[in-house]
Amino acid sequence: MNVAVVGGGAVGLSTALTLGRHGASVTVFERDELGSGASGRAAGLCYDAFADDVDAAVAADAITRYRDLDLFEPQPYVWVARDESDAAAVREQIAGMQRNGVAVEALTPAELGDRYPALDTSGIEVAGLASDAGVLDPDAVVATLAETAREAGSTIETETPVSLASPTTVETPDETRTFDAVVVAAGPQTKPLVADIGVSLALKAYRAQALVTEPVDAALPSFYDATREFYWRSKADALLVGDGAHEVDPTEWNPEADAEFVTRSLDRVEQSTALSPACDRAWSGLCTATPDGAPLAGQVADGLWVATGWQGHGLMRAPAMGDYLAADVLNRPNPLSEHLPDRVDPTRFDGSEEFAALDDPTRDWDE
Numbered sequence: 001m002n003v004a005v006v007g008g009g010a011v012g013l014s015t016a017l018t019l020g021r022h023g024a025s026v027t028v029f030e031r032d033e034l035g036s037g038a039s040g041r042a043a044g045l046c047y048d049a050f051a052d053d054v055d056a057a058v059a060a061d062a063i064t065r066y067r068d069l070d071l072f073e074p075q076p077y078v079w080v081a082r083d084e085s086d087a088a089a090v091r092e093q094i095a096g097m098q099r100n101g102v103a104v105e106a107l108t109p110a111e112l113g114d115r116y117p118a119l120d121t122s123g124i125e126v127a128g129l130a131s132d133a134g135v136l137d138p139d140a141v142v143a144t145l146a147e148t149a150r151e152a153g154s155t156i157e158t159e160t161p162v163s164l165a166s167p168t169t170v171e172t173p174d175e176t177r178t179f180d181a182v183v184v185a186a187g188p189q190t191k192p193l194v195a196d197i198g199v200s201l202a203l204k205a206y207r208a209q210a211l212v213t214e215p216v217d218a219a220l221p222s223f224y225d226a227t228r229e230f231y232w233r234s235k236a237d238a239l240l241v242g243d244g245a246h247e248v249d250p251t252e253w254n255p256e257a258d259a260e261f262v263t264r265s266l267d268r269v270e271q272s273t274a275l276s277p278a279c280d281r282a283w284s285g286l287c288t289a290t291p292d293g294a295p296l297a298g299q300v301a302d303g304l305w306v307a308t309g310w311q312g313h314g315l316m317r318a319p320a321m322g323d324y325l326a327a328d329v330l331n332r333p334n335p336l337s338e339h340l341p342d343r344v345d346p347t348r349f350d351g352s353e354e355f356a357a358l359d360d361p362t363r364d365w366d367e
């Protein structure tokens with residue numbers, strides 16, 4: 001089977017990898033460099049802390065694959081709530097995760113402070129601790145997936161923007177080629193790409209920002225504050241801090257971080273720890289959203305598949321979802337095939353839905 005994969009991010013490369021391993025002849029087309037989309041800009045959080053059983057199954061499958069590729073670095077994940085309604089939600093999440101067999105426990109602020117003395121636990125109502133969580137290095141993920149896909153026989157063409165002339169006909173600047181199947185994993189560009197051949201996707205883009213601090217001298221877990229809505233992870237001897245998401249037009253967005261985001265994030269770190277690091281570097285990237293928060297991953301026309309709408313979780317899910325998609329294209333069994341198809345079927349929407357990419361896209365982050 002001759003398959004084209006459009007998009008050289010973690011999802012496209014993961015899909016190419018499994019397709020190649022099952023004997024397909026695969027060509028990956030990437031308009032720029034590998035990882036130049038969201039994959040190379042991700043924070044790299046990777047955890048199994050999901051209360052939903054299908055999400056937990058995808059996460060467990062992805063973590064196993066990342067471990068096999070030697071890309072998963074253990075780092076416990078703590079999330080906290082500061083008001084009663086967020087705290088009730090966190091307690092409910094923990095109960096759901098425990099039902100899924102996730103190694104997670106609820107901690108009081110005192111217990112959290114004992115484990116992580118560098119955290120300022122004042123104002124925290126409750127914390128969850130997921131001990132089997134970890135982090136990924138996005139550059140290493142992209143490089144390793146590309147190398148492994150090549151070893152499995154894929155051809156990867158970078159600096160090659162493509163468009164679709166039909167569900168299975170790909171136009172590059174130099175030629176027109178027809179394949180048995182095409183998988184479009186082009187992030188927010190998936191929508192305009194397939195719109196050219198009459199497929200309408202319920203997909204929006206939002207911009208997320210991140211920064212890396214100067215080195216800090218503290219042992220900290222990955223951390224998400226559900227009330228203040230920001231996160232960090234340890235990255236080498238520094239912290240990578242993220243939040244500041246807002247809906248944007250994917251054709252017009254600023255890949256640099258906003259100055260307000262940097263100031264706000266450093267303030268948040270200072271409020272939550274005894275640390276006051278400076279910013280080393282900051283950036284932004286585009287994430288994709290769907291009306292129900294689940295991805296669009298599956299067939300949309302004869303010979304055409306899409307994979308997008310990861311809602312900020314695409315890197316951690318990539319190897320599991322790439323394997324699932326490849327199996328779907330090749331009509332082979334996959335461990336997730338029992339649960340996923342309805343949840344992620346891209347045709348569950350007709351593309352005309354009105355929805356907001358984020359819960360509250362008008363929120364003023366400087367408040």
Ligand SMILES: Cc1cc2nc3c(=O)[nH]c(=O)nc-3n(C[C@H](O)[C@H](O)[C@H](O)COP(=O)(O)OP(=O)(O)OC[C@H]3O[C@@H](n4cnc5c(N)ncnc54)[C@H](O)[C@@H]3O)c2cc1C
Pocket residue numbers: 006007008009010011012029030031032033034035036037038039040041042043044045046160161162163185186187188189190193207208209210242283284285286287307308310311312313314315316317
């Ligand atoms: C700041 C930030 C932090 C994040 N943190 C995390 C995190 O901690 N954990 C997590 O799991 N996820 C995180 N994400 C989300 C994650 O990065 C994405 O969900 C994931 O990378 C999506 O991978 P992808 O392969 O689908 O898309 P992308 O990596 O965007 O790849 C799509 C590729 O398609 C290419 N392309 C587009 N159009 C064309 C065309 N016409 N022809 C050829 N190629 C084309 C693009 O150049 C791009 O390289 C974060 C995102 C951002 C921005």
